[in-house]
Amino acid sequence: MKGRGCWETASVRSFCSSGCLNKFKKDDSGDDDEEPAAPADNSELHHTLKTLSLKLNDLSTCNDLIAKHGAALQRSLNELDSLKIPSECGEKLKVVNERATLFRITSNAMINACRDFLELAETHSRKWQRALNYEQEQRVHLEETIEQLAKQHNSLERAFCNTPGGPASSSKSFSEGSFLTSKGENSEEDEDTEYFDAMEDSTSFITVITEAKEDRKPESGPGTTTVDWTSADNVLDGASFMPKDSCKVKRRVRIPDKPNYSLNLWSIMKNCIGRELSRIPMPVNFNEPLSMLQRLTEDLEYHHLLDKAVNCTSSVEQMCLVAAFSVSSYSTTVHRIAKPFNPMLGETFELDRMEDMGLRSLCEQVSHHPPSAAHHVFSKHGWSLWQEITIASKFRGKYISIMPLGAIHLEFQASGNHYVWRKSTSTVHNIIVGKLWIDQSGDIEIVNHKTKDRCQLKFVPYSYFSKEAARKVTGVVSDSQGKAHYVLSGSWDDQMECSKIVHSSPSSDGKQKTVYQTLPAKLLWRKYPLPENAENMYYFSELALTLNEQEDGVAPTDSRLRPDQRLMERGRWDEANTEKQRLEEKQRLSRRRRLESCTAGCGGEEEKESDGYVPLWFEKRLDPLTGEMACMYKGGYWEAKEKKDWHMCPNIF
Known part of the structure; x- marks a missing residue:
């Protein structure tokens, strides 16, 4: 012992006298003269x-x-x-x-x-504090530099493509460098930008241009419909150069300029991370003077693509125009970072433009939680479109994800071709700091349920470190046998092109890609220029400027009659916020009354969806193609407008 x-x-x-602490001090001391100086x-x-x-x-x-x-x-x-x-x-x-x-x-x-x-x-x-601060400043500086270089690169690339000495057409640059990224090849992108589910079988391809004079015929198989590219010119060529709608009714071309109100978004949003966006009480300062029903109607701005598609004799050719139309609906969102008004339950919006646009459109807010709108469009040119869109959204801190749920149906009466697709996810970035910007990302599959033709569209998410152009969209149109007929390429904020495939073969580099030899690209759609002074009018397009214009004869539930939205458009935002609170409280009171009435009548067990609310112009039906329950137009609205009989409409304003 x-x-x-x-x-x-x-x-x-021995421990006390061994100098171990002195050795540790010596190893960590470093050279103070070599320190980067930074304020702390x-x-x-x-x-x-x-x-x-x-x-x-x-x-x-x-x-x-x-x-x-x-x-x-x-x-x-x-x-x-x-x-x-x-x-x-x-x-x-x-x-x-x-x-x-x-x-x-x-x-x-x-x-x-x-x-x-x-x-x-x-x-x-x-010393450690100075070094840490220096590294943080260097990182922020590097990120800002890379972002600026990426924007300059995109600007130079677009300027080069638009110069007379540049490429003969944007189709050449598309054919030489356009491709869909294979699964597992997007490692260069920041992990934070990968928040969308991609389709597992997204087609990856490379295109090579082929001159039309070679007169190469595409491979054909049983059940394949071949398309004569020369005859297709009559339909596909100049599809985006349709003249603007002429109308006897003079529409307004401007609205009051947006007031210069400043408000800290983060002060409102910091306590709402992870919540449903529709449940966050937001002042009108973050809105634009349009409702979500009007924004949904705005998808019809390039309706002439569907009017063109009516005349297509080939279903795959028609699919190209339908795909261009589905992409064109996102072109209005590139600068539109403001939030549309959440419609009141029972709110409607009609677009009766049969004279100039050849169509009638009706939207109704059929559910408030979750927010859901039903939409039906009839065109005198021979097509109909309907959808029920439910908006699911989440605030993630740095960005807001907006996920439209529900199928979009498009049917051509003459051919019976019935197309179904769903919307991609929209994301608003830089919620906390920086300039707000919006991006679209994900995959869209358009299916013709009559012929089984398919179109796979990929919206490439933007990344500072990606080789891809900003807002890029690519896709392939295939027939029922899986044979590819057209390659699509462009950007969702500018234009879309299609190139006819004359030959396909596996890639020789060992990667899982298909090489398509195509004829020169045809322009399907190009975005209309914005009106003058658009930056002070919420970046509204010409159609958007007319959507909230007051009209006689509309239903008393129409978005044009919403008082808070009308006050906001006139620049009276304080009064608009007061009206908005009044309307929301009125809606909550109506919901409580419906709930009490339904509970008393149903015993609390047979309560209907949306607290017993039943839409006025739409009804729930089983969609035979998707197997989902969806609200579809049951008729009666336009007849009521013609009779000027709106007694059945609720008092929501």
């Missing part, structure tokens, strides 16, 4: 050092007490040793004495180590 105690005492003394706020550092000093004082006080009581203990042990006691007890006293000495030495070593640690922290904390 005595030998063991002496060994432990020697070990502690040292208040937190001083507070931490002060706290450590106080704790060290506490430890010193404890050490003094241990030394005092340890000395008293050793005196008591020495007194016991001087007494006449048996030899066995004497050995035990020696062991106890050695352990008391060992305890005192250990406590002294602990205090010395703490003092050395505090000294080391005081010496190097400032």
Whole structure:
């Protein structure tokens, strides 16, 4: 026992005198002359050092007490040793004495180590703080530089394509460098941008241009409909150059300029992370003077693509125009970062433009939680479109994800071709800091349920580190046998082209891609230029400027008659916020009354969806193609408008 105690005492003394702490101090000291200098706020550092000093004082006080009581203990042990006691007890006293000495030495070593640690922290904390601040500033500077370079690169690339000495057409640049990224090849993109589910079987391809004079015929198989590219010119050529709608009714071409109101979005949104966007009370300062029903109607701006598609004799050729139409609906969103008004339950919006646009459109808000709108369009040119769109949205802190749920149906009466597709996900970035911008991402599959033709569209998400052009869209149109007929390419904010495939073969580089030889591209759609002064009018298109224009004869539930939206358009935002609160409280009261009525009548067990609310112009039916329940137009609205009989409409405003 005595030998063991002496060994432990020697070990502690060796630790205290070995210079291990000095070695640690030497290794971490570094060269102060090589430090990058950067300004730092040292208040937190001083507070931490002060706290450590106080704790060290506490430890010193404890050490003094241990030394005092340890000395008293050793005196008591020495007194016991001087007494006449048996030899066995004497050995035990020696062991106890050695352990008391060992305890005192250990406590002294602990205090010395703490003092050395505090000294080391005081010496190097400032250096580490400066280095950390310097690295943070360098990272922010690098991100800003890369973002600026990416924007300059895109601007130069577009300017080059538009110059007379540039490529003969944008189809050449598309054919030489356009491709869909294979699964697993997008590692260059920042992980934060990968928040959309891609289709597992998205087609990957490379295109090679082929001159039309070679007169190469595409491979044909059983059930394949071949398309004469020359005859297709009559339909596909100039599809985007349709003249603007002429109308006897003079429509307005401007609205009051947007007032310069400033409001901190983060102060409102910071407590709403993860919540459904429709449940966040938002002032009109973040809105645009249109409702979600009007924004949904705005998808019809390029309706002439569907009017063109009526005349297509080939279903795959018609699919190209339908695909271009589906992409064109996103072109209005590129600068439209403001939020549309959430429609009141039962709110409607009609677009009666049979004279100039050749169509009639009706939207109705059929559910409030979750927000859902039903839409039906009839065109005198021979097509109909209907949909029920439910908006699912989440605030993620840095960005807002907006996910439209529901199928879009398009039917051509003459051919019976029935197309179905769903919308992609929209994302608003830089919610906390920076300039707000919007992006579209994900895959869209358009299916012709009569012929089984398909179109796979891919919206490539934008990334500072990606090789892809901003807002890029690519796709392939295939027939029922899976044979590809057309390659689509463009951007959702500018234009779409299609190229007829004359030959396809697997890629020779070993990657899972298909090489398509195509004829020169045909322009399907190009975005109309924005009106003059659009930047001060919420970046509205010419059609959007007319949507909230007051009209006679509309239903009393029409969005044009909504008072808060009307006040906001006129620039009276304080009054608009007051009206918005009144309308929302009125809607909550109506919901409570419906709930009480339904509970009393149904016993609480047969409560219908949306707290017993039943839409006025639409009804729930089973969609035979998707197998989902959806609201479809049941008729009666236009007849009621003709009779000027709106007695059945609820008082929601």
